[in-house]
Structure formats: structure tokens, C-alpha cells
Amino acid sequence: MLEYSFPYVVVAIIYLLLGYYEFAFKNNIIQKRKIQIIECIIFVLFFGLRGYIGTDWMNYLFYYENKTDALYETGSFELGFDIVVKLCSSVNIDYCVFVFLITIVQGYLFDKYFSKKVDYMFWTYLLLIAIFPNLIIDTLRNFISLLIGVLALEYWKNEYRIKALLLIVLSILFHTSGVVFFFLLLFCKKYIKKRVIIILFIVASILYFGQVHFASLLLMKIGDIVGGFYGLLIEEYVGSEYYNSSYGISFGVIEKFLFFILYIYKYDEIRTYRYIDPVVANVFFFYILSNLLFSDMNILIQRFAVLFCFGYIIVIPNLINIYRLKINRYLVSFVILFVVMSKVLVVYNIPIFDYTFFFMDNKSLEERKMILDDFYLVI
Secondary structure, three states: OOOOOHHHHHHHHHHHHHHHHHHHOOOOHHHHHHHHHHHHHHHHHHHHOEOOOOOOHHHHHHHHHOOOOOOOOOOOOOHHHHHHHHHHHHOOOOHHHHHHHHHHHHHHHHHHHHOOOOOOHHHHHHHHHHHOHHHHHHOHHHHHHHHHHHHHHHHHHOOOHHHHHHHHHHHHHHOHHHHHHHHHHHHOOOOOOHHHHHHHHHHHHHHHHOOOOHHHHHHHHHHHHHOHHHHHHHHHHHHOOOOEOOOOOOHHHHHHHHHHHHHHHOHHHHHHHOOOOHHHHHHHHHHHHHHHHOOOEHHHHHHOHHHHHHHHHHHHHHHHHHOOOHHHHHHHHHHHHHHHHHHHHHHOOOHHHOOOEHHHOOOOHHHHHHHHHHHHHHO
16 A cells, blocks of 8 residues: 555654644744754755656656757746756756755745744645645746745735845746736735635536536637647647546545635634735635636646645645634644645555655666656556
8 A cells, every 4th residue: 555655654754743843842933943944854855865756857857968058048938947957967967966956945945935824834844745746746947936936925015026026037937837926916915805705616616517628628719829839739738638637526626625615614714813814815715716627637737726836735734723722623633634644645656656765766767767658658
């Protein structure tokens, strides 16, 4: 049962143990902060020193090893990431070491933002690892772009407008999806009205269970408008079995419905007492809404809906504090723990996540490629 997920389960248990100490030192800011730094270091070491796991490593490896020396290449929109790649490859830094360096930056940015948004960081790390493995492992550019973007939202909230705009531009230079953060600036100050959330949630649920291919239809319309290379790319995505998703009442859907109910039940309190920043509360809803609306297109969930994950992994731990009765806090904590451990056990228990440190990998690059090819054949 734990053939491939065992290392990830061990890491999850370590975070739970650190969570115990984080809670024990809740009134000692210095000691608690030391625990959070240890949690960050564990994240960086475990995911930064990973070998060839996941699905996108082969694309990134090819990209890294075949970059030209030119500072700018025609058609390249992600200049920030290109420059980092060229700087590292020009001094013959190994690809896996490059991944480690990127993960150090990711860990720093993650800690810098999220440690100010939740009381106990161990929950946030657990939720990130359990629910968003593709974000951590397969999307080097997207993850950095997202972390820069959320810092921009924080600057905007604190009235540092120029810094915020510059950070969003930097976010876009690492991945073009960062343009979404311009849109999110509109939701930094005010909470979405509760009735609007409920109506949109009901509509999205009807579209989901009615198996209306909303995302595919939307993408095809966009493809017809833009045409050219991007039109062909969209057509390929829509027609691909890998990028399409099946409908049904999955564990992930139940999880989102459950957390949405816990969230909407306390939404009036969240707004009144501002327990959670408006943009975070709004983005939590955007994440659930986009998962329902784009459920027929896996690529949109992996590349677009995931941009809203920061709201999800901030709101959920904060629900524990918002439910004030002790028994309710225990119940919410149990639900989160059950979701996390179930996800870690199942999601990582496939051959592509067969963990190893890159300097101890007993499988050749060709063997790793064969595992990846077999994975694509199965799906």
C-alpha cells in the first residue's frame, strides 16, 4: 500500500510532530518561529533534493540543457525564468542542483508570506504537499510566479502600489499566468457578498453534475478568436485524453464541498471580524469555483485554478480558530488531518513519485523515462 508514498507519509508525520511543538510554543514567539524555520528547511531539503520524479522533469531537463547563450529569444515571454536558467547552465550547474536552488527561493518566499497568514505553519505545509503535488514538483515556473504574485497582493493591501505592480510584472516574467494577479488586485479590499458566492456555487455545481463541458467550450471559442499557434495548441489540449478529466463524485470533489460548507457557514463572522484578509477569503472561493467550472479540462485546473491555491491553504487552517467551541475545533482538525493523510497515501502511491535524492538515485535516466512513458500509456 505504501510502495511509493512511504517517504511522503514520513514527511507528513514529521510535520505533525513539529506541529505539536509549534502548538506547545504558541505563546513563545521566538521558539515558535524556530520551529517554522525548521519546517521550511525540511520542505526545501525534501523537495529540493528530489530526483527525476513527477511528469514535467523531462521537459524542464530538455529546456535547461538546450538553452542558447542569447539573452533573449524570439517568442520567449518568460524572460525572468529564461535568464535564471541561462545563468545557471552557463556555469555548468547540474539540472538537479538548479532545481534545489529554485526550491530554496520557493521555500523562502512561501515562508515569508504564509507565516504571516496562519497561526500554525505545519497545517499549511501539509495541505500544500497533500493537495498540490503537481505545483511543487512539476511547475517550477508557475510556483515561483505564484509566490511572487501573492507578495504583490500583500504590498497592494498595505498601499505600496508601485512595488506591487512591479512584483506582478516580475511574476509574469517567470510565468505568463502571473497576469491573473492584476485581476486579483480588484479583490484586495472588499469581500464578495455571501449571496453572490452561494449563487455562483450553485450554478457551478449544476454545470459540474450536469456534465456541461464549460471549459472545453470556452477554450474552443478563445482558440477560434486567437487562431495561429495558440489556436492549434488549444485545439490539442481540448482533444487530448490526458488533459481532459472525467466527471463524478470523487474524493477531491467531496473535500471541496466539505470545506466550502465549513467556510460559508462562518462567512458572516469572517467578514465582520476580518479573521481572514478579503483577498484570501475571495480567492478561496475562486479556487473551488474554478475547479467545478473547469473540471472537464485537467490542464486548466493544473495551470490556472492552482493559482488560487494560496487562498485554499490559508483559509482551511484558519477555520480551526474560527470555530470557537473546542469540540468543533477538534472536528475541523480531524477533517483536515483525514484529508491530508488520505491524499498523501493515495496521490503519491504511483511509480512517477518513486522518491529518491538526486545524488542517490539507483535508476538511470532511461529507466526514469520508461516509468514516465508507462504512466502516460496507463492514463
